Amino acid sequence: MTRRKKPLIFIVDDVPQNIQVAMSHLKALDCEFAYATNGEQALERIKITMPQLILMDVMMPGQSGFETVEQIRKNRKIDSIPIIFLTARAEPEDIVRGFELGGVDYITKPFKGVELRSRVRNHLELSAYRFSLEEQVRKRTQEAELLKDVIIEAMGEMAEYxxxxxxxxxxxxxxxxxxxxxxxxxxxxxxxxxxxxxxxxxxxxxxxxxxxxxxxxxxxxxxxxxxxxxxxxxxxxxxxxxxxxxxxxxxxxxxxxxxxxxxxxxxxxxxxxxxxxxxxxxxxxxxxxxxxxxxxxxxxxxxxxxxxxxxxxxxxxxxxxxxxxxxxxxxxxxxxxxxxxxxxxxxxxxxxxxx
The missing domain is CATH 1.10.3210.10 (Hypothetical protein af1432)
Structure with missing residues (x-):
């Protein structure tokens, strides 16, 4: 995943006003935003925008937030993007299901702006740290593969010389x-x-x-x-x-x-x-x-x-x-x-x- 200068937060909610409220609380984090108002639309746009974090409502007409996350987890291109459930569904079994689906957090509505900002900031920092570690591992792996290739070539040429x-x-x-x-x-x-x-x-x-x-x-x-x-x-x-x-x-x-x-x-x-x-x-x-x-x-x-x-x-x-x-x-x-x-x-x- 290519890293932007500013992290992109993708908000999924069938009520546009809820999206605006979340964005207003989070604008202090110096982020970029994208959104969708239903699960099907979210799946298509997430694959294109590749956000650093997804805020997912649960109760939506058509495909629910839970069903949308199930589809996200089946797509290798986007399955590692962290997801925070942001929903009015506060029953214990809903919270358990959210975490079982791989959600990194579960925030119930109504929420306080400071709570949303703090949790989102924490997960963005964790995401950035994980990305940094993955990049280091990728580079080290590339270096190890290159070294192995050079050694193989040299060993093969030992016989050819x-x-x-x-x-x-x-x-x-x-x-x-x-x-x-x-x-x-x-x-x-x-x-x-x-x-x-x-x-x-x-x-x-x-x-x-x-x-x-x-x-x-x-x-x-x-x-x-x-x-x-x-x-x-x-x-x-x-x-x-x-x-x-x-x-x-x-x-x-x-x-x-x-x-x-x-x-x-x-x-x-x-x-x-x-x-x-x-x-x-x-x-x-x-x-x-x-x-x-x-x-x-x-x-x-x-x-x-x-x-x-x-x-x-x-x-x-x-x-x-x-x-x-x-x-x-x-x-x-x-x-x-x-x-x-x-x-x-x-x-x-x-x-x-x-x-």
């Missing part, structure tokens, strides 16, 4: 992962797992898929030719090393987090294959974590179109054909279908993030 020909690999694969995920959701696949929050985690975690390469010897990682059987067996260990690195981070954090759990799945499972012939565990089909299956598509496609010390790059078209040939063997068939739908987007991402 070991292989100077893959400088933009982490940037491209992150975008491939995101594109593939939203396409799967659009097509109605894995919607229970691929929530907006989880897709954001996947995108953030993708740069850590090869973090385990920091433990692989340069003589293997940078070898300008085919690896021997023994060398390839050591190279394959980067998946397990990656899991260990992230597991150590979880231990340092004191407990598992959704982000680190996702990153660990990506690091450990992105070389598994749909038919069970992959590594490090030889998982097959849906036993392979979805994060690993998605990362496999991104990682293999990018490896195919990129030059390495041991191979030349191939064209986008040839790479896509290899991916299609791997459907049901190397890759989850549903993911290959999604790739075919967005393969022009993959090409655009690759062109925009060349090494």
């Amino acid at each position: 070991r292989d100077p020909e893959t400088g933009s690999h982490i940037h491209r694969t992150r975008e491939y992962v995101y594109t593939l995920s939203i396409t799967l959701v659009k097509n109605g696949h894995f919607t229970d797992q691929l929530t907006d929050e989880y897709i954001a985690l996947l995108k953030k975690s993708a740069p850590l898929h090869d973090i385990g390469k920091v433990a692989i010897r340069d003589s293997i990682l940078l070898k300008p030719g085919k690896l021997t059987f023994e060398e390839f067996e050591e190279m394959k260990k980067h998946t397990s090393f990656g899991e260990e690195v992230i597991a150590n981070l979880e231990q340092m954090a004191g407990h598992p987090t959704s982000f680190l759990s996702c990153a660990k799945e990506i690091a450990g499972a992105h070389h598994e294959k749909w038919d069970g012939s992959g590594y490090p565990r030889g998982l097959a089909g849906e036993d392979i974590p979805l994060a690993g299956r998605i990362m496999a598509i991104a990682d293999v496609y990018d490896a195919l179109i990129s030059k390495r010390v041991y191979k030349d790059a191939i064209s986008h078209e040839d790479a896509i054909q290899i991916m299609v040939d791997g459907k049901g063997a190397h890759f989850d068939p549903l993911l290959v279908d999604a790739l075919m739908e967005v393969e022009p987007v993959f090409f655009e991402i690759a062109q925009a993030n060349r090494d």
Whole structure:
């Protein structure tokens, strides 16, 4: 909610004279005012004006004040605005209902001007203090997220710096992962797992898929030719090393987090294959974590179109054909279908993030 220089008080009462009386008592607080004379009108205007405080009458024709507040509490945009009931309804059960609906105060008519001013002033000050705290939390959260993103990027690049020909690999694969995920959701696949929050985690975690390469010897990682059987067996260990690195981070954090759990799945499972012939565990089909299956598509496609010390790059078209040939063997068939739908987007991402 954007904060005004002067707080806005929204008054809801079906009697215009009552609105004028309340405004006259409160003008000394240096506030701005808006009003409505029925509940339906109030709901529409409150969503537009976004006041700092609402004064709500209860007895109104049509939708009552209680019913109006129930509707306000169902709208996430305005549900946190503090509400003071200002009404002639003084029965104990009415007061209880007012507080049960989330009212911050309950003032009965007739009231004294000094009482109204004091209570409104207190709640405006509380609202301003809460807003200040929320802003501080928001800024701290943004700073923490930014720091986390920078650390993730740096950790991902630790592995990439070991292989100077893959400088933009982490940037491209992150975008491939995101594109593939939203396409799967659009097509109605894995919607229970691929929530907006989880897709954001996947995108953030993708740069850590090869973090385990920091433990692989340069003589293997940078070898300008085919690896021997023994060398390839050591190279394959980067998946397990990656899991260990992230597991150590979880231990340092004191407990598992959704982000680190996702990153660990990506690091450990992105070389598994749909038919069970992959590594490090030889998982097959849906036993392979979805994060690993998605990362496999991104990682293999990018490896195919990129030059390495041991191979030349191939064209986008040839790479896509290899991916299609791997459907049901190397890759989850549903993911290959999604790739075919967005393969022009993959090409655009690759062109925009060349090494």
